[in-house]
Structure formats: structure tokens, C-alpha cells
Amino acid sequence: MSEAPRELVIIGVDNAAFVPLLEVLEERGTVAADQLRLLEVEDSEVDPQVFAKRNIPVGELEKFTFAPEQVVVLLKSGEAAQAALAAAETAGAWVLDVAGNTRGDESVSVIHPLLNSGEIANAERRVLALPSEGAAMVVEALAPLGESLQAVEVQLSQPVSALGKAAVDAMAAQTARMFSGQDAEIDPAIGHRLAFNLLSSSEALLASGHNMSELALVHDLRRLIGEGVAVDACINTASVFHGQLANLRVTLDEEVGLEKVRALLGNGARLQLVERPSSEEAVGGDTTLIGRLRQSLLNARQFNFCAVSDNLRKDLAMNCVQIVHLLLKNY
Structure with a gap:
């Protein structure tokens, strides 16, 4: 009796990451059209999606039956997503x-495909987590510094797409209204205009002064680089649709020359050294741009540099597809 064919199930078609995810899946030939299942929550009116020149219908999540031969990608959060996760894990997917x-x-193991994919084999559960887009970019930028890294401070300027598709649509509408001489409608959940603005925080602040996304970034970085490295983070939201930029201040365990640090970063996987990187240059690309490297004027063991990448394509879609490929092929 032949084995059932492997399937990829994507939950959350109405998500900012969905389109780039589908694009990378098709570019890399990870799955055929007949292996792909698309799901949304009940009452979501979503048209069929084109993949490999085929129309793929979007089914109702609540009526779907999970199976062991499936790999399930959760692009959604909330109660329906939590229920789907439990059902898929129980089914053996x-x-x-x-x-x-x-x-x-x-x-749950946090997996970055370039750094610790070998941990999949020893995962406690058949549930894996992808690091946030910001954490995925930053950890790649830090990886060449290895065990010499003592501390890192992250100042991340995230794009509006990091807040979700609804925020992207809201900023587009605000921009159109402002160009027409009208007042922009402000989402009360964010509390500020997204168009033509720079937000110190797009979320409510906790007692510590951090927001939840900042703590999530710190959490993911610690899971990937170890508890021995001190980490702090601040996330601003910039009025751009796509492309993230992080200013990093790293402290090393001993004094080294600037050229040695430059050489290490230049040899990092998926890293490209440029003089003055911008988010516009990074969007649509498959690498993280590293630039503005300089030694701190405050501490000879500190170095400052920035990292820029396409948050949706490179740090979410590409990483997701690489892990899906490993799961479909080896597990």
C-alpha cells in the first residue's frame, strides 16, 4: 500500500505574509499545486488563489480534517488558530x-533554517516556531560574531506590514485621503496615524516601558543566540510598507580591530556589505544588507552597524519555505 502524498496546509490567506510566501513556494518548486491546501476561518470571503497557474480554492478552517502526512503553516493567531494547532498536532501533522x-x-523549538535546523530532529513536539521577522534578520547579522558576542542593543525600525495586512490597508487609505486634502482616519487600536509618521511604539506599553513586540524580539534572540548574551530592544514603526532596518550596538568580550569585524560580517551567510543600506534597496532581495559599521566612541569593545532586509519575503517567506522543505523531505 503506497503512502499518502505529503501536503502543505497554509492557514491565514488574509495575511500580509501570504502573497510572498506563495511566491517563494512557487519559485522554489517546494510543492505542486495538488499538494497545497489553503484555509481561512469560517465566514471569510476569500477568492481562489493562483499558484503554479492553477486556481487553489480556499477552504473553511473549521471543517478541515488534519492528517499525519501534512505540514501546517500557521499565519494566523487567535482562538481559531490555537484550536487548529491543537487539532493538527493531535492528528500527527x-x-x-x-x-x-x-x-x-x-x-516548542524556535528554528532558523540557517542556524539551528538540526534541532528539528530532536524537537520535543511536532510543533516548531519561526522567529519574528526582526529577530530573524538580527540573528543572521550577529551570527558571524559568534562566541565573542557579549551584549547587543537593537533599535528596530519596522515597516507597517509588520503590523499586518489591515495596517497596510489603513496606511494606504490614510495616504490617499491626505493627498486629497482630507483628514486621515486613525485606527484606535494603534492610536496614531500611520501615513507620514514615525511611531515610538505602535502598541500599548507594559510596566517596564517595553511593548510586547519588543519582549518577543528579545525572547526569540535569546532562544537563538543563548542566554549568555545580554539583549535589549526597542521597536519603532516607520511609515513605509515593507523593509525593516535595525541599528545594532554590539559589545564584544575583547578589543578587536574594525577591519576584523568587517571581515567577519562580510563572510556571513546571506549578508552583503554596503556603505549606506536602505530599506528600498532590500525590498525584493534575498540578503540582509549590512552597513555603517563603526567603532563606538564610548567603548573600544563596542561596534555599531545597521542591518536592512525585506521583512516579508526574506525573513518570513524564505525562512518558512526552507523549513517546510526540510519537513516535507526528511520528516
Whole structure:
């Protein structure tokens, strides 16, 4: 009796990451059209999606039956996503959480395909988590510094797409209204205009002064680079649709020359050194741009540099597809 064919199930078609995810899946030939299942929550009116020149219908999540031969990608959060995760895991499917449903659960392995994909074989559960887009970019930029890294401070300027498709649509509408001489409608959940603005925080602040996204970034970085490295983070929201930029201040355990640090970063996987990187240059690309490297004037063991990448394509879609490929092929 032949084995059932492997399937890829994507939950969350109405998500900012969905289109680039589908594009990368098709570019890399990870799955055929007849292996792809698309799901949304009940009452969501979503048209069929084109993949490999085929129309793929979007089914109702609540009526779907999960199976062991499936790899399930969760692009959604919330109660429906949590229920789907539990059902898929019970059925024996692999689940890749892209939306932070499992953040804080130490039984779920956080996997970056370039750095620790070998941990999949020893995963406690058949549930894996993808690091946030910001964490994925930053950890790649830090990886060449290896065990010499003592501390890192992250100042991340995230694009509006990091807040979700609704925020992208809201900023587009605000921009159109302002160009027409009208007042922009402000989402009360964010509390500020997104168009032509720079937000110190797009979320409510906790007692510590951090917001939840900043703590999530710190959490993911610690899971990937180890608890021995001190980490702090601040996330601003910039009025751009796509492309993230992080200013990094790293402290090394001993004094080294600027050229040695430059050489290490220049040899990093998926890193490209440029003089003055911008988010516009990074969007649509498959590498992280590293630039503005300089030694701190405050401490000879500190170095400042920036990292820029396409948050949706490179740090979410590409990483997700690489993990899906490993799961479909080896597990």
C-alpha cells in the first residue's frame, strides 16, 4: 500500500505574509499545486488563489480534517488558530507557527533554517516556531560574531506590514485621503496615524516601558543566540510598507580591530556589505544588507552597524519555505 502524498496546509490567506510566501513556494518548486491546501476561518470571503497557474480554492478552517502526512503553516493567531494547532498536532501533522501562537512555550523549538535546523530532529513536539521577522534578520547579522558576542542593543525600525495586512490597508487609505486634502482616519487600536509618521511604539506599553513586540524580539534572540548574551530592544514603526532596518550596538568580550569585524560580517551567510543600506534597496532581495559599521566612541569593545532586509519575503517567506522543505523531505 503506497503512502499518502505529503501536503502543505497554509492557514491565514488574509495575511500580509501570504502573497510572498506563495511566491517563494512557487519559485522554489517546494510543492505542486495538488499538494497545497489553503484555509481561512469560517465566514471569510476569500477568492481562489493562483499558484503554479492553477486556481487553489480556499477552504473553511473549521471543517478541515488534519492528517499525519501534512505540514501546517500557521499565519494566523487567535482562538481559531490555537484550536487548529491543537487539532493538527493531535492528528500527527507537523505545525510551523509563524504568528507567535506558541511564543513563551519552551516545549516548542524556535528554528532558523540557517542556524539551528538540526534541532528539528530532536524537537520535543511536532510543533516548531519561526522567529519574528526582526529577530530573524538580527540573528543572521550577529551570527558571524559568534562566541565573542557579549551584549547587543537593537533599535528596530519596522515597516507597517509588520503590523499586518489591515495596517497596510489603513496606511494606504490614510495616504490617499491626505493627498486629497482630507483628514486621515486613525485606527484606535494603534492610536496614531500611520501615513507620514514615525511611531515610538505602535502598541500599548507594559510596566517596564517595553511593548510586547519588543519582549518577543528579545525572547526569540535569546532562544537563538543563548542566554549568555545580554539583549535589549526597542521597536519603532516607520511609515513605509515593507523593509525593516535595525541599528545594532554590539559589545564584544575583547578589543578587536574594525577591519576584523568587517571581515567577519562580510563572510556571513546571506549578508552583503554596503556603505549606506536602505530599506528600498532590500525590498525584493534575498540578503540582509549590512552597513555603517563603526567603532563606538564610548567603548573600544563596542561596534555599531545597521542591518536592512525585506521583512516579508526574506525573513518570513524564505525562512518558512526552507523549513517546510526540510519537513516535507526528511520528516
